[in-house]
Amino acid sequence: MKDHHQHELDSRYRRAALPPLGALRCFEAAARLGSFTQAARELHLTHGAVSRAVRSIEDALAVELFERRSQRVFLTAAGERLRDAAGAAFDVLAAAVRELREPPGAPALVLSCEPTLLMRWLIPRLPGFHARHPGIALRLVAGGGPVEFDGVDLAIRRDDFDWGRRVHAQRLFEERVGPVCSAGYRQQHLQGQGRGARWDDGAALLHSATRPGAWADWSRAARRRLPAGQNQSFEHFYFSLQAAVAGVGVAIGPWQLVRDDIDAGVLVAPMGFLADGSAYHLLSPRPIQAGSVGAQLLAWLCEQA
Structure with a gap:
């Protein structure tokens, strides 16, 4: 088992391997705006400085x-993946800077959230929370699994593990x-319509190490046969969804994590969604008290669902 010193060395190595922050800032702006000129x-x-970065x-x-x-410039699949990661990181940095600049007041409410849900669902809706509750300082941290509540006030988790009798839970959404998949991939690999629709055997199923049984669970619940085509696995669930956006294959997408992409036409869900239990x-x-900051956050989260 690695000791604390080794973890610190590993962390320093990972950070040292990152591209310079200034270059990432140029890339994020160009990717978000779709233009080197607008980013500059x-x-x-200058346009040249952004291009060189x-x-x-x-x-x-x-x-x-x-x-x-x-x-003109168009993002590649790798560019889309880095754009999303860089955008989420800069959002977190901006939130931290905003908290530091604000005058001292009530301590920030620390909310832990599973990483993919944090990036794809919570952060895009965060401006609405700040507009509704400008006096509440909210600090977001990524995390999964059991919560010790050591430095964390509240946590959003899926009930796929036992969180213990002492933890109080308020249901947000099923x-x-x-x-x-992408619209183009659907046209290439989905045959038929409605209940008779099925993926051809050339369709690639995208799996993730964090939810390895997602496709098998869906197949049983939907009573549909899985195609015999190739499979591709990714380290994290987030990456499998990004691969689906890029047209690499078909991923199992939770509604809350893909709803924005579906609304934008980036992804399609030709077979709909069903509850997985x-x-x-x-x-x-401890129980969330009525009228407390936690109660206001809970009410807002339920609205977003």
Whole structure:
């Protein structure tokens, strides 16, 4: 087992391997705005400076982040993955900076949330919470599994483990899942319509190490045969969803994690969604008192579901 010193060394190594923060900032702006020129304008830099910063990341990672065609740039699958990760990281940094700049007041409410739910569902809705409750300082941390509530006030978790008798839980929403893919992939690999629709055997099923049984569970619940095509596994559930966006294959997508992409037309869910028997809850070390900051957060979370 690694000791604390070894963990600290590993953490320093991982951080040292990151591209420079300034270059990542240039890339994030260009990816978000879809234009090097607009990114340069936002960051008060020259077009050449932004282009060189992006190129330095591509050289360091040995991947193409943008396709450059006819004076325009388009994100590659790798670029989309880095865009989402960088955007989430800068959102967390911005929230921390905002908290530091605010005058001292009530301590921030620390909310732990499973990483994929945090990035794909909670953070995109965070501006609405700040608009509704400008006086509540909320600090978000990524985490999964059992919660010790040591430095954490509340936690959002799926009930796929025993959190113990001393933990109080407030149900937020049930988990509903279904196959998701890009519109183009659907046209290529889905045959038939409605209940008769089925994936052809050339469809690639995207799996993740964090939910290894997702496809088998869906197959049993939906009473549908899985295609005999190739399978591809990813280390994290988030990556399998990003691969689906990129047109690599079909992933099992929980409704709350893919609803924004479906609304935007980035993903489609041709077979709909069904409850898998689990649900997400807001966990606390003691009952949430009516009128408290925790109660206001709980009410807002339930609205978002």
